[in-house]
Amino acid sequence: MTFPAFTSSQGEPRSRGEELGSHRRAAIAANLAGYTDLFRVAGATPAQVRAWGEQALDRSAAWAPRLADEVAGIASGAGLEPWQVAVVNARTEILAALHATGEGECSTSVVLPGPGLPPRTVQTWDWHDHLRDAPMLWEFEPSPGHVVRTFTESGALAKIGVNSAGLGVHFNILRHDADTAEIGVPVHLIARRILDEAATVEEAAGIARSATVSASTVITAVTAGGAGAIEISPAGVAVIPPDPGGVLLHCNHFLDPALAEGERHATERPGTYARLRHLRDHAGELSGDDLTKRALALLSHGPDDAPVCAHPDPAQPIDQRWETLATIGLDVRAGRLRVHQGGPCQVTEATWQTF
Known part of the structure; x- marks a missing residue:
């Protein structure tokens, strides 16, 4: 058993993100759905999750504009909204906001x-x-x-x-x-x-x-x-x-x-x-x-x-x-x-x- 691997051919953040988003479209959507279920079980409403995703995107754009462009590119390639890909990237922050805990971890x-x-x-x-x-x-x-x-x-x-x-x-x-x-x-x-x-x-x-x-x-x-x-x-x-x-x-x-x-x-x-x-x-x-x-x-x-x-x-x-x-x-x-x-x-x- 191995993990899927992808090598980007694009050098600019937006185009690199679009390429990845297109190639991994189904997996990204499935990952977002998995996190949506996790946040729901932890007590979040859909409106909260969207607001947190938008806030994460804003904070990212202010701190690292090129990385925010890449997030937007992934969203474009995967047929999602930028805030939805930001949610995947900000899952640690959203779980902290929900005070989620668990016995496992690294x-x-x-x-x-x-x-x-x-x-x-x-x-x-x-x-x-x-x-x-x-x-x-x-x-x-x-x-x-x-x-x-x-x-x-x-x-x-x-x-x-x-x-x-x-x-x-x-x-x-x-x-x-x-x-x-x-x-x-x-x-x-x-x-x-x-x-x-x-x-x-x-x-x-x-x-x-x-x-x-x-x-x-x-x-x-x-x-x-x-x-x-x-x-x-x-x-x-x-x-x-x-x-x-x-x-x-x-x-x-x-x-x-x-x-x-x-x-x-x-x-x-x-x-x-x-x-x-x-x-x-x-x-x-x-x-x-x-x-x-x-x-x-x-x-x-x-x-x-x-x-x-x-x-x-x-x-x-x-x-x-x-x-x-x-x-x-x-x-x-x-x-x-x-x-x-x-x-x-x-x-x-x-x-x-x-x-």
């Missing part, structure tokens, strides 16, 4: 093994099982000679990815008391702009600090020589460095002491602490050069163990059904992703898709 490991050795990274990507067909792989050139490859959702501008400047990003959601329904710049667009423009952790953090956000997330930036978990919240931005051994682990709670004072996700769904303990207990295996072994080090199922590898309970409503939909490693030196469709319990040497 676990990220980055290890810098030493001078001359490539970073060893791996993460699980957990999301709602009714959206398991949303992911895709996308390659494009936001500027001549600068290649970006990203694992994202159909219609979303980016998520986890790498660029040809030697920088990659992992992605985990966070929740903070400062999160608000006054929709800000979507965090998925922050990840996209980092991939488009940054070559260092410092540049990535600067891009994050330039955005006014309404929802929280952590974007872990990694290069051949460094890494930093960029915790983003309406309360501020903080960068968590690797420990003295080069290990940088993150789940779904804030690690910066000041931002942690407003932590919300972990107080409501404390499984994130158990997942981080599991990663720390397996830091040795997560330091190895074999991606399959790193992925298997994440293998842990709740309820008796840390729920790193998530499987949905069909008896729950859709907003509480979580599944590990992908396991992903970054090769920042080669500018490529290695992606497995599903959780660590299904990984073998043969299941990796290289992109």
Whole structure:
């Protein structure tokens, strides 16, 4: 099983978006429908969702006009309104506005093994099982000679990815008391702009600090020589460095002491602490050069163990059904992703898709 992949041939944002929207028209519409169902179950009205989408589009246009043009292009190609594609890109912000929570979510490991050795990274990507067909792989050139490859959702501008400047990003959601329904710049667009423009952790953090956000997330930036978990919240931005051994682990709670004072996700769904303990207990295996072994080090199922590898309970409503939909490693030196469709319990040497 592999994720669908698309390589853009267009260089300008609007035309690149139209090309993608046309090629992935059915998948983008299905993804929008899936999120519409999710927001409805979480308590949103159609009028609220539209207003939030329009607000996200306005905030995006003010912060990154070219990315807003690309969103409009995707909408044109897919036969949708721009606000509808903005809703897909702002799903984190809309869920924060609805105070939505869940037990699942992602676990990220980055290890810098030493001078001359490539970073060893791996993460699980957990999301709602009714959206398991949303992911895709996308390659494009936001500027001549600068290649970006990203694992994202159909219609979303980016998520986890790498660029040809030697920088990659992992992605985990966070929740903070400062999160608000006054929709800000979507965090998925922050990840996209980092991939488009940054070559260092410092540049990535600067891009994050330039955005006014309404929802929280952590974007872990990694290069051949460094890494930093960029915790983003309406309360501020903080960068968590690797420990003295080069290990940088993150789940779904804030690690910066000041931002942690407003932590919300972990107080409501404390499984994130158990997942981080599991990663720390397996830091040795997560330091190895074999991606399959790193992925298997994440293998842990709740309820008796840390729920790193998530499987949905069909008896729950859709907003509480979580599944590990992908396991992903970054090769920042080669500018490529290695992606497995599903959780660590299904990984073998043969299941990796290289992109």
